[in-house]
Amino acid sequence: MAWLFILFVVLIGAGLPLQALVNARLGVLTAGSIFASSLSIFVSLVVALVFLLLQRPTLPPLDQVVRLPAWMWVGGLVGGCYVIA
Numbered sequence: 001m002a003w004l005f006i007l008f009v010v011l012i013g014a015g016l017p018l019q020a021l022v023n024a025r026l027g028v029l030t031a032g033s034i035f036a037s038s039l040s041i042f043v044s045l046v047v048a049l050v051f052l053l054l055q056r057p058t059l060p061p062l063d064q065v066v067r068l069p070a071w072m073w074v075g076g077l078v079g080g081c082y083v084i085a
Contacts, residue, residue: 019083023036023037023083034084037080037083040083
């Protein structure tokens with residue numbers, strides 16, 4: 001089973017450079033780069049939520065999440081800026 005996860009990681013890593021090309025083409029064919037980036041991030045959110053629901057973890061209470069230090073939100077900020085760039 002471990003080989004399946006390794007294969008998944010290798011394929012995703014190999015496909016990562018295509019993300020910029022796909023988003024650029026999507027931007028040309030639609031309303032521009034910000035729309036393409038937003039759509040890409042939305043699809044990423046849906047995929048992440050599906051995996052989260054399949055794992056069925058115990059989620060922290062919302063009040064605990066909103067009290068997290070501000071610097072812990074930087075990962076999402078950087079990821080969004082990366083996709084937009």
